[in-house]
Amino acid sequence: MSLVAKLMDGDRLAFARLLTQIENEELVGLDCLSDLYPHTGRAHIVGVTGAPGTGKSTLVNRLVLHMRSVEGGKEAERETIAVVAVDPSSPFSGGAILGDRIRMRDLAGDPGVFIRSMASRGALGGLARATAGVVQALDAVGFDIILIETVGAGQAEVDIARTAHTTVVVSAPGMGDEVQAIKAGILEIADILVVNKADIHGADNTLRVLRTTLQMARPTREGRGYLIRDEVEADGVMWDPPVLATVATQGEGIPELSREIARHRSHLRDSSEWRVREGERIRSEMELLLRDHLTARFMTRQPDGRFEEALERVLTRKLSPRQAITALLEGEDEWHAKSEGKK
Amino acid sequence: MTGKKLRVLIAKPGLDGHDRGAKIVARALRDAGMEVIYTGLRQTPEMIAEAALQEDVDAVGLSILSGAHMALLPRVLELLHQQGQQDVQVMVGGIIPDEDIPRLKEMGVAAIFGPGTSTQTIVQAFIEAVGAGPSRG
Ligand SMILES: Nc1nc2c(ncn2[C@@H]2O[C@H](COP(=O)(O)OP(=O)(O)OP(=O)(O)O)[C@@H](O)[C@H]2O)c(=O)[nH]1
Ligand SMILES: [Mg+2]
Numbered sequence: 001m002s003l004v005a006k007l008m009d010g011d012r013l014a015f016a017r018l019l020t021q022i023e024n025e026e027l028v029g030l031d032c033l034s035d036l037y038p039h040t041g042r043a044h045i046v047g048v049t050g051a052p053g054t055g056k057s058t059l060v061n062r063l064v065l066h067m068r069s070v071e072g073g074k075e076a077e078r079e080t081i082a083v084v085a086v087d088p089s090s091p092f093s094g095g096a097i098l099g100d101r102i103r104m105r106d107l108a109g110d111p112g113v114f115i116r117s118m119a120s121r122g123a124l125g126g127l128a129r130a131t132a133g134v135v136q137a138l139d140a141v142g143f144d145i146i147l148i149e150t151v152g153a154g155q156a157e158v159d160i161a162r163t164a165h166t167t168v169v170v171s172a173p174g175m176g177d178e179v180q181a182i183k184a185g186i187l188e189i190a191d192i193l194v195v196n197k198a199d200i201h202g203a204d205n206t207l208r209v210l211r212t213t214l215q216m217a218r219p220t221r222e223g224r225g226y227l228i229r230d231e232v233e234a235d236g237v238m239w240d241p242p243v244l245a246t247v248a249t250q251g252e253g254i255p256e257l258s259r260e261i262a263r264h265r266s267h268l269r270d271s272s273e274w275r276v277r278e279g280e281r282i283r284s285e286m287e288l289l290l291r292d293h294l295t296a297r298f299m300t301r302q303p304d305g306r307f308e309e310a311l312e313r314v315l316t317r318k319l320s321p322r323q324a325i326t327a328l329l330e331g332e333d334e335w336h337a338k339s340e341g342k343k
Numbered sequence: 344m345t346g347k348k349l350r351v352l353i354a355k356p357g358l359d360g361h362d363r364g365a366k367i368v369a370r371a372l373r374d375a376g377m378e379v380i381y382t383g384l385r386q387t388p389e390m391i392a393e394a395a396l397q398e399d400v401d402a403v404g405l406s407i408l409s410g411a412h413m414a415l416l417p418r419v420l421e422l423l424h425q426q427g428q429q430d431v432q433v434m435v436g437g438i439i440p441d442e443d444i445p446r447l448k449e450m451g452v453a454a455i456f457g458p459g460t461s462t463q464t465i466v467q468a469f470i471e472a473v474g475a476g477p478s479r480g
Contacts, residue, residue: 013427016399024347094348095373101394102383108390115397119348119378 004035007141012114015141019116022133033133036140041278043139044265047160049150050170055196056149057085057103058248059170059257064107066254067145079144080112084134086127086150086160089119096120100149114143128159129292132285135163162281165274166264168192168257171210173202187213190241192260198245198253210243239267302328349377349473352400354386356419357409364436365406371462372404372469388415392422395431401473402453407437412447420451432472436465 006014021029048056064081085100096119107113116134120127131148138146150160169190187193193214195206242260246253268274299307310324319327353369355362362384369379380398382390395403403423407415416435423431435447436456444455453472456465 013396016396020350020399089378090373093374093376095376096378097369097373097381098378099381099383101380105383105386105390108387108393115394117378117380117398121348 003032007032007036007137008039010141015137016116018137019134022137023118023130025130030133033136036137039140039142040136041139043135043143043146044166044261045135045139045146045148045164046261047148047150047164047167048170049152049160049167050194051172052151054170054172055246055248056151056170057100059194059196059246059254060085060100060147060149061104061106062248062251062254063258063261064104064113064147066251066258068110068112078112080142081114081145081147082138082143083107083113083115084118084131084138084146084148085115086118086120086131086148088151089121094121114138128163129285129288131160132163162284165268165277166191166261168194168261170194170196171206172197173200173206191239191264192257193241193243194246194253194257195243196246196248199247199250203245207243207245214241214243239264239271239273298329349402349469350380350398350400351377351469352380352382352391352395352398352403353406354382354391354394354403355384355406356386356388356391356415357407357411358385359409360384361408362406364408365404367462368404368406368436368465371466375466375470377469388418388422391419392426392428395423395428396426400431402432402434402469404434404436404469407435407439410438412437412439413443416447416452417450432469434465434469434472436460 003014003018007018018029018032022033048060050056060083064083067081068078070078083104085098085104087096087098087100089096098117098119100117101115104115107115118127118131118134121130135146135148148160148164167189169187169192171194173195187210193210195203195210197203198207244253244257244260246257248254268277307328310319310328313319314321314324351372353365353372355365366381369381372379380394380400382394386394391403391405403419405416405419412435416433420433423429423433429451432453433451434454434456435452438458439447439455447455454468456468
């Protein structure tokens with residue numbers, strides 16, 4: 001049986017190993033991913049992001065439990081769920097402690113749930129690329145819902161949010177992260193806002209701040225830059241990001257959150273936005289790949305030391321970075337003369 | 344662009360309730376550049392084998408203080424084998440009586456660390472066990 005056939009047949013070990021190959025960007029894995037690609041495009045991809053310790057994993061645990069326990073549902077009708085939990089790598093050792101499973105122990109033993117932990121590995125753009133690959137593989141083998149947990153509010157999270165159809169931003173009272181969230185522009189990527197730890201003093205305040213900020217932001221809110229307002233408004237269904245309070249440890253607010261996630265999926269499907277987002281998502285993935293490939297190809301074609309030589313000239317301010325790259329691209333030796341002449 | 348990282352699962356099976364040792368080992372392994380999936384307390388053999396599979400780890404480190412090692416370890420090894428994960432190295436730390444050690448090794452436990460083993464020794468043993476394990480085609 002071919003690997004793809006094995007995967008579609010539910011060989012979980014082969015699948016888990018494929019995810020490792022994708023994460024490591026090994027050629028065998030990437031080739032297999034290409035073979036799987038025609039089977040992607042069905043899953044609902046949901047990003048869950050927010051500052052450290054806001055309760056994302058606890059929330060995901062409860063949410064998945066809820067989604068898997070829809071009353072009266074037969075096993076075959078229940079949606080299968082994959083969780084991708086991303087934690088930062090240590091900048092010092094390159095290692096990582098991936099601890100999100102601690103809070104997801106209730107999900108153990110459910111064959112309809114698959115959890116995979118990933119380290120950010122610090123590479124610029126690399127995480128988004130690896131996550132996108134892992135998510136595609138999960139999608140291809142048939143998971144109905146894929147939840148991606150990421151920490152923080154930096155560029156990496158925004159990039160990951162772009163791989164999601166629905167982005168849930170989690171905050172908690174008393175962490176000052178309502179301000180942080182606004183600063184980092186994370187509100188702009190939020191389709192659903194959650195104030196978790198609503199049992200803690202100060203939750204009302206956090207809820208109020210978020211609601212007010214959203215209201216103030218909305219008239220000028222161009223969304224993600226790829227939300228084509230006119231088109232969406234023409235459909236008569238502008239999405240208003242709801243703000244929900246939850247107590248993940250007790251399961252409070254979880255059914256509401258689950259409902260809002262499903263409602264957002266319907267919203268995307270009913271409006272033209274699903275297509276718009278898919279198009280934008282795939283475009284940015286292709287552009288990223290193109291950039292990587294062109295860079296790699298360019299580098300291998302350079303004679304040894306040529307780039308370093310150019311770098312040196314930029315360091316000594318004989319050339320600007322732009323001039324250096326232009327010269328390298330043109331493959332001219334003229335730049336030698338030029339920069340020599342300036343002395 | 345490609346990069347392999349050693350992936351390790353650290354779990355604390357059994358019912359005794361403190362995981363300080365497991366956490367120290369997890370940190371030491373991280374500081375040695377490994378990706379450590381930490382699953383916490385009260386893990387059943389089923390949970391451990393399943394997590395090892397989903398996470399595709401190279402090694403599993405178990406901290407057992409409860410004295411239940413002769414009940415827990417054979418089951419973990421059996422499940423790993425059943426799932427085709429016989430190349431995953433199983434390492435054990437905790438209070439294991441000397442007389443049980445030969446049997447555990449025979450069953451396939453790659454290394455056993457008694458109380459007071461330095462983290463350096465443990466990290467080294469993980470690196471060696473994974474390097475020495477059957478390679479994956
Ligand atoms: N009081 C209260 N505590 C909560 C709630 N939800 C989570 N916690 C606690 O908050 C702590 C962090 O929870 P996690 O779920 O690990 O948070 P996280 O956002 O996933 O953390 P990182 O992945 O480390 O960023 C734990 O001690 C949880 O028990 C809640 O609703 N109320
Ligand atoms: Mg977490």
